[in-house]
Each structure stands twice: as C-alpha cells, then as structure tokens.
Amino acid sequence: MKKIFQIKNCVSGLLTKILEKKQNFFRRHILIYENKFIHSHIETFNLNIILMKKVSQLRAVAVAVILSITFASQVNAQVLPDDNEFVYVAMDLQGVLDLTLATDPNVEFTFNTIPSYVNGIIKPNVTELRVESTVPWDLYVQAETVNWAQLQAFSSAGTSTVPSTLLEVRVIDGAGSSALSNFTALPNTRLNIVGTVGAGDGIAAGTYLTTPDSHFFRVDYRIVPTLTAQYQAGFYGLNVIYTLAEDL
Known part of the structure; x- marks a missing residue:
C-alpha cells in the first residue's frame, strides 16, 4: 500500500x-x-x-x-x-579721307657748283604725310605737268625744256619700307606709293596716331641735272601732287 x-x-x-x-x-x-x-x-x-x-x-x-x-x-x-512716345534718330556716316602735309610745302634746290650738277643734291625727310581714313585707301604721287615751268631765264644758252622726271622721289613709311623705297623718277602720271588702280590692295582704315607704321610717310627728293643735258640756266618750278584715294 x-x-x-x-x-x-x-x-x-x-x-x-x-x-x-x-x-x-x-x-x-x-x-x-x-x-x-x-x-x-x-x-x-x-x-x-x-x-x-x-x-x-x-x-x-x-x-x-x-x-x-x-x-x-x-x-x-x-x-x-x-x-x-517715339524719337527718330538719324545718323549720317560720311567717309573720311584726310591727307595732311605736316611740313613746309616749298622745297628748293640750288645748283651752283659742278659737283652739284654731276652728283646731284638730296633733300631728305623734307615732306611728311599723315593719313587718316575711315575706308581702305591708296596713296600715289605724280607731277602736275610733263615739264618744269621756267619762271625766270638767266641765260639764252641751253634748253629750257626740263622734264618732270628730273625730280626723283623716295617714300618711306613709319615701318621703314614702301613701294617707293628707292629713288624713282617722277612722271606726270600716277606713281603708286600704296596700292594700285585695282581694288583690294590698299591699306585698311586707320589713323597715323594709332597705326603710324602704315599711315605715316616721309619723302626724300633728289635732282641730278648732269652736264650733258645742258639745261638753260634759270629758275624753274614743278608742282608735285600727292593723292589719297579710296581703294576701289
């Protein structure tokens, strides 16, 4: 139990x-x-x-x-x-071609010795040209007439017909070069310094103040009468024309 x-x-x-x-x-x-x-x-x-x-x-x-x-x-x-309200504004943009002769416009040569006749006389830097333009431009030079003008005769011997080519010019730009970097006889037709009669070969718009290399020129003159030409003694004058033209 x-x-x-x-x-x-x-x-x-x-x-x-x-x-x-x-x-x-x-x-x-x-x-x-x-x-x-x-x-x-x-x-x-x-x-x-x-x-x-x-x-x-x-x-x-x-x-x-x-x-x-x-x-x-x-x-x-x-x-x-x-x-x-409306205001109408008009603008007249006129092209500018400005050629300035910055030196004396009178240049005088005196030949009174045999060496001066034979060797000639050079007048350096007697003409200074300044260009300002709003358009492309050409520059050329020429004589106004074919011959020098006899203003006074000092003798009856010799010839009074003196061609313009007796005067020679040399043009140097601000950069030291030019189309007329050597003395060249001056004809009474266009002698190109910058550009030609054709379009597109001129210099662009500008001013001698900002681009003096291309818009500033100095001119030298040379005359060599020689003894063989036998020019009549006297006082002669010739106008030299510098032309600034639009490059067309």
Missing part, C-alpha cells in the same frame, strides 16, 4: 510540474501577443498622427497658393497700360 501511495504521489507531482510548465508557456505567449498588439496599435496611432500632419501641411500650402494667385490677379488687374 505504501508503494502504491508513493507512486500516486510521484505521478501527482509530475502532473503538477507539467501543468505549471504549460501555464508558464501560455503566459509567455500571451504576453508576446499582447506586446505585439500594443505595438501595432501604437504604430497605427503614430501613422495616423503623421498623416494628419501631412494633410494639415498640404492644406496650408493650398491656402497659400490660392491666396498668392488671388493677390497676383488683383495686382495684374490694377496695372495700367504702357504709354509710348
């Missing part, structure tokens, strides 16, 4: 422990589910709060946009139409 009673007690103890473990298991799971349920409701509540804030912000933005549109329409409705 004692053994049976002991066995019952053991079985009863085991059952009690099993029941306690199951109760503890169910309690833990119930707590887990309760926590999940609570967290789920808290997250839902927070999400609702965020959504309500967003909706409030959108409402505020919408109200601001509506107010700005209303204000702008009111402002536009108050703008007065423009009132215009």
